[in-house]
Amino acid sequence: MPAVRLHDTLTGSVREIEPIAGPQGPVTFYSCGPTVYDDAHIGNFRSFLNADLLRRTIELTGVPVRHVMNITDVGHMTDDAQADGGGEDKMAVAGRRLAEAKKSGQLPAGADIDPSDPLAIANFYADRFLQDARLLGLKVADEVQSDPSIMPRPTRWIPQMIDMVRRLIDRGHAYVAGDGVVYFDVRSFPDYGRLSGNTLDQLREGQGGRVSAANQANKRHPADFMLWKPDPAHLMKWDSPWGPGYPGWHLECSAMAAGLLGEQIDLHSGGEDNIFPHHECEIAQSRCCHGGPAFARHWFHTRHLMVEGQKMSKSKGNFFTARDLFAKGVTPAALRLELVRTHYRVNANFTLQGLADGQRMIDRWARHAESLASAIEGLRSTGAAAAAARHAAAASGPLERAVEDFGAALRDDLNVARAIATLNEALAKDHADACPARELAALRRMDTVLGVLDRNAPVASKASEDLEARVTELLSRRAAARAARDWAASDRVRDELQALGVQVKDGPSGTTWTRVVR
RNA sequence: GGCCGUGUACCCAAGUGGCCCAAGGGAACGGAUUGCAAAUCCGUGAUUCGUGGGUUCAAAUCCCACCACGGCCUCCA
Numbered sequence: 001m002p003a004v005r006l007h008d009t010l011t012g013s014v015r016e017i018e019p020i021a022g023p024q025g026p027v028t029f030y031s032c033g034p035t036v037y038d039d040a041h042i043g044n045f046r047s048f049l050n051a052d053l054l055r056r057t058i059e060l061t062g063v064p065v066r067h068v069m070n071i072t073d074v075g076h077m078t079d080d081a082q083a084d085g086g087g088e089d090k091m092a093v094a095g096r097r098l099a100e101a102k103k104s105g106q107l108p109a110g111a112d113i114d115p116s117d118p119l120a121i122a123n124f125y126a127d128r129f130l131q132d133a134r135l136l137g138l139k140v141a142d143e144v145q146s147d148p149s150i151m152p153r154p155t156r157w158i159p160q161m162i163d164m165v166r167r168l169i170d171r172g173h174a175y176v177a178g179d180g181v182v183y184f185d186v187r188s189f190p191d192y193g194r195l196s197g198n199t200l201d202q203l204r205e206g207q208g209g210r211v212s213a214a215n216q217a218n219k220r221h222p223a224d225f226m227l228w229k230p231d232p233a234h235l236m237k238w239d240s241p242w243g244p245g246y247p248g249w250h251l252e253c254s255a256m257a258a259g260l261l262g263e264q265i266d267l268h269s270g271g272e273d274n275i276f277p278h279h280e281c282e283i284a285q286s287r288c289c290h291g292g293p294a295f296a297r298h299w300f301h302t303r304h305l306m307v308e309g310q311k312m313s314k315s316k317g318n319f320f321t322a323r324d325l326f327a328k329g330v331t332p333a334a335l336r337l338e339l340v341r342t343h344y345r346v347n348a349n350f351t352l353q354g355l356a357d358g359q360r361m362i363d364r365w366a367r368h369a370e371s372l373a374s375a376i377e378g379l380r381s382t383g384a385a386a387a388a389a390r391h392a393a394a395a396s397g398p399l400e401r402a403v404e405d406f407g408a409a410l411r412d413d414l415n416v417a418r419a420i421a422t423l424n425e426a427l428a429k430d431h432a433d434a435c436p437a438r439e440l441a442a443l444r445r446m447d448t449v450l451g452v453l454d455r456n457a458p459v460a461s462k463a464s465e466d467l468e469a470r471v472t473e474l475l476s477r478r479a480a481a482r483a484a485r486d487w488a489a490s491d492r493v494r495d496e497l498q499a500l501g502v503q504v505k506d507g508p509s510g511t512t513w514t515r516v517v518r
Numbered sequence: 519g520g521c522c523g524u525g526u527a528c529c530c531a532a533g534u535g536g537c538c539c540a541a542g543g544g545a546a547c548g549g550a551u552u553g554c555a556a557a558u559c560c561g562u563g564a565u566u567c568g569u570g571g572g573u574u575c576a577a578a579u580c581c582c583a584c585c586a587c588g589g590c591c592u593c594c595a
Contacts, residue, residue: 012522035594035595040595041595043594047595048595193521196522197521197522198521201520223592269595271594272522272589272590273589273590273593274595276521276591277590278594281592303588304589304594304595338530341543343531353529353544354544357530357543357545358530358543358544360543361543364558367558409532417542418541420532421532422542423542424542485553494556503556504556505555505556506552506555506556
């Protein structure tokens with residue numbers, strides 16, 4: 001099967017993925033994962049899910065992927081902007097927030113953690129992230145259960161980071177400044193700026209409004225970034241040749257990618273905001289430490305997610321977490337599709353309407369899967385050997401024929417919209433003569449990438465159970481009214497259900513209901 | 519100031535020189551169905567691609583200018 005063609009941020013070109021290990025793979029793929037000071041929001045998940053979509057697309061071509069995603073549990077500083085570390089430790093901020101939540105009884109049941117223990121805070125949010133990620137079908141979050149190394153935590157990689165700092169100093173790419181901080185010397189790496197376009201002569205000191213001249217005094221160049229900060233007062237600290245302190249925040253990915261995947265890797269992903277400075281700095285560190293022509297062969301960056309046409313940011317407070325939406329009755333399938341259906345190199349606009357649009361599409365796919373399954377079951381139970389033989393000999397059905405185009409669309413730089421259109425077109429075609437087993441297999445194969453058929457149900461919770469009980473009670477009242485042909489009473493109950501956000505459907509085989517997302 | 523991305527129907531969105539009087543989904547509308555609905559199924563739906571020029575036999579697709587929106591330039595996915 002042809003290889004996946006993918007855009008690469010570094011060269012700006014679309015190229016085939018050619019695994020370092022050879023055409024049979026595996027493809028080595030490192031994704032910048034979440035920080036665990038708080039719950040991940042849907043913008044984070046757009047980036048993680050696009051990485052997941054990429055790895056599933058590669059796997060669809062028959063090439064295995066070794067996908068690593070870190071979980072950043074080191075408490076970095078709120079004012080990392082100052083590059084030499086400043087402000088407050090984010091883990092401490094999270095701890096204070098948790099302590100307050102604990103006091104007011106807002107902590108979820110069973111979450112009895114010590115808000116002064118940074119690792120406990122990190123683990124608390126990491127567990128919640130993994131729950132969300134599994135619901136959304138992030139494959140790496142499933143794999144981590146049998147292979148913990150696949151989602152590494154930087155707090156367990158400090159020796160490797162220290163080793164990298166030492167090597168960078170030895171090779172003349174880093175120095176200890178007057179304030180005792182170890183900095184990377186950007187002028188020692190001529191390619192600095194190639195990824196982001198922020199070359200040293202173009203970089204404007206403090207253009208982001210966050211770097212003050214005073215904090216630059218100790219550095220040889222304003223763009224020099226911190227590798228190790230000695231700070232005995234820091235919440236999390238480790239011994240090092242430069243005194244007890246903590247590592248710079250770019251270092252963890254360089255160390256873990258090299259340790260788990262190799263000094264050179266095939267793919268590296270992150271959100272677009274990671275391009276600079278994070279990935280620019282990673283490239284500098286990794287290449288200067290390990291040598292070699294490249295760090296990652298392909299850089300894969302997902303653009304930001306807007307919400308209802310507005311920029312989403314923590315400060316604006318217009319962001320949703322995955323859990324917020326699950327609590328509203330949004331299915332993981334709908335959220336997954338909504339976050340992945342817009343091409344990764346375009347800003348996506350997240351809307352409740354879009355979520356509903358996608359849900360209808362998924363429901364149609366799911367109905368087809370069910371009807372195919374029951375057709376198979378029907379043939380089996382009637383022992384229709386003749387029909388089975390006819391099906392086996394039948395020409396390919398519409399879904400089976402769509403698989404190739406579906407895959408081709410995805411292989412073309414992840415053209416999800418075209419892939420979905422291919423599927424929808426096939427579904428609208430007549431498949432009366434097609435073999436249901438082969439058709440279902442084809443649909444399932446396409447779903448190995450989309451990943452929606454098996455997560456198309458609302459997430460159960462205490463609230464959803466309460467709602468269900470209430471709805472069941474109202475529905476039986478309505479059924480009684482309908483049996484008595486008391487339409488007025490029946491409609492009153494339906495209005496009541498509507499007020500609860502429940503849509504009633506009377507079908508030939510009884511009444512069903514769904515939650516309306518508002 | 520530098521780097522980058524986007525502008526296609528009411529909404530989301532594909533299309534990157536002829537197969538485009540432009541895919542797919544949703545909404546809307548019409549029909550079937552229904553106690554009435556919802557859901558479902560069938561059908562309708564842009565002679566036009568931010569604006570203005572240009573190149574070409576041929577442009578949504580290439581070039582120029584302009585307008586608008588978004589991202590990054592050391593917190594951020």
